[in-house]
């Protein structure tokens with residue numbers, strides 16, 4: 001580290017205007033959250049660079065969609081595990097939204113080493129690229145409610161379709177950031193480590209950096225599977241006329257947040273850099289958008305689809321019976337408010353899924369596989385973790 005790069009206290013955070021005109025780097029920018037944010041930023045006239053290894057099936061279609069509309073988009077097909085690729089991508093960036101991740105608890109249990117390398121080491125690579133930059137960019141990390149563990153100590157009432165906490169404060173407002181950290185599952189550990197590293201880089205090095213601990217986000221461009229993206233997964237099953245497997249009793253509660261509201265939360269960071277730096281915020285739909293898995297299944301007929309048959313399997317490791325975000329801290333600092341209701345959001349997601357994959361898919365598997373039905377990319381990183389030289393956007397499918 002050079003002494004001129006970063007300060008040693010939060011007091012040294014550069015003003016927002018310092019990075020406003022510089023490019024925005026989005027790691028994992030081809031994914032669900034990243035492509036939605038990229039679309040918004042490009043539409044607002046910002047320069048955007050995406051770094052993504054396209055390892056999530058179907059995300060190349062998100063990239064093709066972005067490129068169709070935005071000539072200014074720059075892309076590196078590369079891996080966040082490769083520090084030199086991350087440094088190259090971060091060069092000149094004023095803000096880094098670090099979304100690239102191994103995103104599922106289930107796959108982290110199958111392969112905890114890869115999970116660690118992508119989520120923990122990959123985040124360290126991003127932080128080092130930011131810390132050693134000539135003008136350190138702001139770093140935004142999307143962490144998870146899983147850092148609070150299984151929340152087994154919450155006393156819950158088992159109501160008809162859902163669990164409800166006995167504690168009146170949690171029932172009214174949700175879980176706040178004062179909740180002790182308790183990492184469960186390899187995914188919880190790797191995301192939790194990333195979360196803590198980001199906060200520490202703010203505290204130890206004065207890097208402008210903030211953490212969003214996110215609940216369930218849903219919306220268009222989400223390639224939901226049984227492992228991650230359950231709202232989209234349920235709808236894909238319903239579109240295919242297939243049953244849904246629920247792990248647990250389906251009464252577990254989450255506060256769902258529509259993607260446009262999350263994008264607004266990212267934009268709300270502008271102008272509030274000093275106030276948010278070094279802090280973690282719980283971001284979700286809050287108590288007003290708290291739904292059980294069974295509640296979501298029950299909304300499906302209102303979309304004109306048959307309610308899917310449901311079968312139940314054993315609870316998954318680390319699954320929380322109840323998690324709802326208390327978003328008051330972020331709202332107080334930035335003025336952000338959640339706006340899109342579940343019915344409206346589900347309808348938008350349904351329209352997108354039906355238009356994008358509904359016509360040609362016969363089964364859920366076809367839906368997801370069909371999303372990958374494009375020209376393979378030279379230089380894309382495979383499952384072996386080896387990275388080719390970053391490929392610039394000439395080689396991407398349209």
Ligand SMILES: NC(=O)c1ccc[n+]([C@@H]2O[C@H](COP(=O)([O-])OP(=O)(O)OC[C@H]3O[C@@H](n4cnc5c(N)ncnc54)[C@H](O)[C@@H]3O)[C@@H](O)[C@H]2O)c1
Nearest residue numbers: 028031032033052053054055056079080099100101142217
């Ligand atoms: N969607 C949610 O409900 C939710 C909830 C909490 C946290 N998050 C976090 O938000 C972020 C974005 O999630 P998402 O739903 O958009 O997931 P996503 O899978 O759609 O997007 C992740 C992107 O990262 C890319 N990627 C994966 N490994 C990579 C690597 N090693 N190098 C480069 N790129 C890589 C994938 O190809 C994909 O495009 C993730 O960090 C996730 O953990 C999401």
